[in-house]
Structures are given as structure tokens and as C-alpha cells.
Amino acid sequence: MNFKELSNQYYVLGNGEIAFTVIDYAISGIIDENGRNVVHEFINLPEDFEFARKYVGGYQSDHTNQFGKRNISKVYGFGPYLIDTLELEDYRKLSVEEFEKQCDEMLSEYNSNSEIEFMEFIGSVKSAFKSVKINSHEFYQLLPEEWKYNDISPFELSDYLCGFSINRVDRIFTVIQIDDD
Template identity: 75%
Template structure:
């Protein structure tokens, strides 16, 4: 299977405190019957999709440990997880409505004083979900065990959600992510 980036939506709240992205990928070639395998193929594909937080080629991270020692390393990951640790069992089939509720709950923790900006942001999120719901046939959440979290990644696990919608008719994989920027 191959994937070709088709379109993207990206919204930022609070000068980059948190972001919401929706990226559509065309699924080139045959779609596997098992949706978990489709998601896994996307993550394991040896190609970077930077906007989808997928870094097969790696990105540089400057990490300072508790003793003040700095270490610059290259991280090969998908969001806050190392790609090599992810397995089929790390994708949980859920309803898109359940995932939307998780996203909205997380975002309400970031409600800022600028009510208008927050309302616009939430409106964009809900509109994106409305569009995805119309064409989604299967939905999976990336939900690996906590030990797979790579603590020197640039993402905080408590502020990261990722879901995958599969549209089998149009052969589209949609990656939805909320993360702290």
C-alpha cells in the first residue's frame, strides 16, 4: 500500500499551545480488509509525512535530563511514539463520535480568556468532524500502552490524541491529531 497526501486542515489555539490537524491521504493500490493493517501500513511506510507528525527520517531533539546534561538526538517517531514499537494491537476501533468527545474534552482544558478565538477553534474542530463522519467507514484511535511513550519526544502524552478514519469507497485515510505545539 502507498499513501499520497491529498489535503490538510490545521488550526492553532493560544499561539501554538495546542493544534488540531486533519490530513487526508489517498490510499494507492488495494485496501486491506483489516482496518488496523491499513493504519499500520501508513505508520510503517518508510516515508516522512511531517504534517501528520510521522518522522521516519527523524527529527532532531535537544533533551536536557534531570542532572542538566544536554543530549541532541534524532527521533524516528509518530507523534510521541517510536515507530518501531507500534503494533496492530495499538490501534483501538472506536466510534468517531467517541473520539470527537475525547478531543472536545481535551480542548476545553485549554479554554483561554479570548472566548471568540476559542469558539472559532472549537467550531473548526466540530466542522471537521462533521465532514469526516459523512464519509467514514471505520475509525481507529492510536492507543498504545504508556510504556511506548518516548519521553524525550517533543510531544506531551497528556496533550496528544490521534485517530484514523478509513473511507473505503473513495480510498481515503484521514489522520486526525491534537497535540501541544
């Protein structure tokens, strides 16, 4: 299977407090019957998809731990997880509606002083989900064990959600992410 970016939607609340991203990819080749294998293959392709927070080629990380020790390294990850730790059981099958509910709960914590800005942001999120619901045949959430979290990642685990939609008819793979951009 190969994946080629078709489109992306990127919405940011405030000064980058939280971001919501929806990226569609065209799938070419034979689509595996097991949706978990499709997700796993996307994550393990030897190609960066920066908009999807997928860094096979790595990115520079300058991290200081709680003891004040600084570490500059290269991180090879998908969101806050190291790619080589992710396995098939880390992709939980669920409905788009369940995932949307989780997103709503997380985003409600960011209702800021600017009610208008927040409502516009939530409106964009709802609109994006409407399209995904219509076109999704299978949906998976990235939900690995907490020990797989890369603590030198720029992402906070408490502010990260990721889901994958597979549309087998139109051959579209969609990545939805919320992160503390």
C-alpha cells in the first residue's frame, strides 16, 4: 500500500493552545482486509508525513528533564509515541461517534475567554467530523499502553488524541488528531 496526501484541514485555538487536524490520503495498492494492518502500515512507511505528526526521518528534540539534565536528540515518532514501539493491538476499533465524543470532552477544557473564537473552532471541528462520519467504513483510535509514550516528545499525552478512518470504496485513509501544538 502507498499513501499520498489529498487534503488537510488544520484548526488552531488561541495562540496554539490546541490544534485539530484532519488529513486525507489516497490509498493505492491492495488494501489489507484487517484495518489494523492498514493503520500499522501507514505508521511504519519509511516516509515522513509532517502534517500527520509522523516523523520517520526524525526531528530535533531539545529536552530538559525534571532534574535539569538537557538532552538534544533526534526523535522518530508518531505524535507522542516512538514508531518502533507501536503494535497492532495499539489501534482500538471504535465508532467515529465515540471518538468524536472523546474529542468534544477534551476540547471543552479549552473553552477560553474568547467565546466566539472557541465556538468558531468547535464549529470547524464538527464540520470536519460530519464529513468523516459520512465517508468512514472503519475507524480506529491510537491507544497504546502509557509506557509507550515518549517523554521527550513535544506533545503532552493528556492533550493528544488520534484516530484513523478507512474508506475502502473511495480508497481514502483519514488521520484525525488533536494535539497541544
